[in-house]
Amino acid sequence: MKKSLLIMLILVLTLSFTMTACSSGSQTNNQQAQTGETEKAQEVPQEVTYVSMTDAVGLSPILTNDSASSNVIREIYETLFMRDPKTGEIKPLLAESYENPDDNTWIIKLKQNIKFQDGTPFTSEAVKYTFEKIMDPKTASPRASLLKSVSSIETPDDYTVVIHTKEPYGIMLTALAHDNLSIVNPKADQNGDINKNPVGAGTGPYKFVEWVPGDHITLEKNPDYWQGAPKLDKVTFKVVPEMATAVSMLETGEADFLVGVPPEQLDRLKNNPDIDVIEMQGNPTRYLGFNFEKKPFDNLKVRQAISYAINRDAYIATLNGLGYKSRGIIGPKLFGYNEEIEQHGYDYDPEKAKQLLAEAGYPNGFKTTLTVGNTDVYMKMAPFIQAQLKEIGIDVELNVMDWASFLSYCKAGNQELCLNGWMNVTGDGEELLYPQFHSSNIGASNYSRYNKPDMDAMIMKTRVTVDQNQRYNYIREANIALTDDVAWIPMFNDVVTLAHRKNVKGITFESNGEFRLNDAYKE
Amino acid sequence: MPLSTQGYRISEAKMMTETGEITIRTDEKYRRKSPFVDLWKHLKRNKLAVTGLAIVTVFIIVAIFAPVLAPYDPYKQDLTIRLLPPGSPGHLLGTDEYGRDMLSRLIYGARLSLLVGFSSVGFGLAFGVILGLLAGYYSTLDSIIMRIVDILLAFPGVLLALAIVSALGPGIANVIIAVGVWSIPTISRVVRGTVLYIKEMDYIAAAKALGETDFMILFKEILPNCVSSIVVYATMRLATAILSAATLSFLGLGAQPPAAEWGAMASTGRNYIFQAPYLTLLPGFAIILVVFGFNSLGDGLRDALDPNLKNAL
């Protein structure tokens, strides 16, 4: 029977050799695949498959608030305004122009001759219908707060919308560029459930075909698209929950593109001659957050000490180029960022950290817990922070929980330290300041329980000021104040990635990790 | 080693019923050779079981002496030497994504993985044995307990563990509870079956006739006779428990970082499967080896202690 053990060992060894051989053998295999592909390049079917780790929750912009849903919604529906992916400026999309006769009135002219996918003309009535539905508490829209300041909507004619606000709403345009304020076809919404079956529901370049929940969503070209029919005939959004599987599918050509390559897989994809990886400094930011209601994190010196204790550069070096540093709370890709913030913040200096900790009255450190949601990006960061804080005598216990528990735990303010991130949809600094640091959001998105009246006042200014230059300065000032106060410790900003088969061209990729397929095609 | 004594006793009981003798407790067994020697004699003939025993013993020794054997602190990070391949000078099996020594982590991993295995099986036994004894002995309780066991059995094990870990949070202790609960229904079934069998034995009737209380009969007469089947089952279950912990890690609910638990290591290592395959391969092999050890030891024990169990397990 010793033989069987021997054989087992041989099997195991063979397996591991195959694995090592894999890394060296892949090059040739891939080349073969490539030549194979050029042969049949004559008539490439214009179909692409995108792989995502999670399925969409719904396909109605009114009822969803997650990126997997938004990725699909963006192809079916359109917003009144959009942020230019290159310049970051807000420009009209379904809208033609706008004017502000006063701070509380927005007159928006709409483009004419645009049709929903079922042929219904797009008019001001659809805008009014969509927005009023979102504002109705019975709808329970998860992004109702985007229109919280709106008091009424009028439609003097088919192509004019007048939005009245209760107080000046300086971020109206950024809000109107938000995917969740995409305009819905009232007829489609009344005739069926567009959250599941959005047939003819939008004005976008692709039409809904089918959704097999948990498996895939299929869209097809909208031949009557007002900006000209897209080149792709068919787009499939396929759910693949395991990243290693998704990457393998991209390599074998079963998938055409994916977003968010993990650092560990980056080199392999980059070395694959069939695959291109687009890397771009992005706006998502990852941070170590404090609970200001728990001692000793109400103490500025303790927060500074922790900031001095963490060697961000060393951590970023492990990300294989998929993270970059910024010292401020509001990162370089957001409206309101100014380079001067890089003079603020605190760099790695463990001696200074220990000294500050002693000054704060904790010469021997203290014990605390770090609450982490079990997502790869945070799970990887947690042991690093734990090890770093141990160096200055802070004994950190990790408190890992699943995502739903994490949300509930942090909203209730039970955590001491936590790891979290913020992805800005509109690209405007206000969209970070208000949810994260305004006292009215304590118990909701303000996990830090940051509650300072002067900061509240400053944040309100960034919301109500209609003049964009003034707003810029307010956000800038708030950024400096929060960074100096160590409101949270920015760990790194994401470098967003999109990996695609080389024969897929023309995908528009934005710094918030979103993509658009209007101009995409396959060679 | 009281375990083997009991194994001995059950075969004796059978022998006696076959010959139709009426026996009251048999003290004569103590006059014979030590039952441990007897078990060893059985086991020794089975080469696979001996291999299994050897593997398990080695791992237990590694677990106990981990601090002596491990060349480095398994939690000491050094980001300047990340992902060194196996065979690098100073790091025989390479380093992981934080620059921690893989060999040291695998050695300490033996501790945690065996801890998860033993404690969760212990947890399952504590509840499963009592439920099984009660159900087997009292026919009034039988149907109620068995319905509860049915519910637990019909309930998808993964979900149960998932719910427990979601409720209590991930972490070694909660993983132990989750995996332990998972084994309660099967353990109680095994025990109940054995009790039903033993209950009919003449010496139990005799003990009743002598006026022993139910409690005494359950714990002094019946339980010892169930031990052999429990031991066999528990050994096999250890293997499953270690695998279950790995599955929980895959679902993101296993041991918390930075714990060096094999399942967690294999699971987080899978992200590096292209870049540094040994990060997931090595802990995977460790699991295979120790699970192989427990399984073959369990097979051997079954053959040696209680051949009748063969079809029940």
Place this chain on the structure above:
Amino acid sequence: MTGYIVKRLLQLIPVLIGVSIVVFLMIYLIPGDAAEVIAGPTATAEEITNIRIKLGLDQPAYVQYFRYMSGVVRGDLGYSFQTGQAVSEAIATRYVNTFGLALFSALIAVIIGVTAGIISAVKQNSWFDHICMSISILGISAPTFWIGLLLIIIFCVELKILPISGLSGQLWTWDGMKHMILPAITLGFNSSAMIARMTRSSVLEIIHQDYIMTARAKGLSEFIVIMKHAFKNALIPIITVIGIDFGSLLGGAVVVESVFAINGIGRLMVQSINARDFPMVQGTVLVVATTFVLINLMVDIIYAAIDPRISYK
């Protein structure tokens, strides 16, 4: 027999009620609720409250439970909190996939397991025997996700002979089978190993018995002897393994479903519990539990059909 089946079916009712209560308590006790998940991290308190009211989560727990159960009694499994999809519809599509996967992998497990087991037994202690038994031990000793990923890398990425994603199009077409083969092997590996071991030992036991000797003496070919006599007797343990595994396959396929991107019921269950989607969790668990009980009943009935010595009252 009919009486027995009816009795077993009636027993299903308390089990399902028990299961539903456990699920409810579970969802109720674990932190977080569906409204918070739907609203996401950006949500304001007001947004969460509105969603909670819409879903009825503002009602007391017992009201929620009875409201849900009164629907179930009428055959209405409710609507998903998260997607608004009818639970019965969501389950139906996934159930077919997982059932197909389980069936396919059971089939593979039986073919491989029985063949390997019989040959191993006949050629006891040959190289074939050793290799088979070694692979089977490997099969029950390795974490599923680990085996799955290795298979993907070897067969799909490097050798490029099989597609990665499980399930595309019709299961019973060649294309469908090609997609199904790796996940089915990954899932069935464990069972085939068990079946091989069981078959081998049952055949070994029987092969030396008198009537087989007689059959041989009569000059029947070795093949016929084995197939006719030995295999028939090996059926019972094989069916037991299939019964046990098939039940757990349905609930436990979550790992294979994740690794191979199969849209199955195990994944649905895990996703729903992560989203605190109570109607979906309740629905999937009830369906899985029912299947489990029914399959066990079927196994018992098959026992009686194969082995006339077994009868049910």
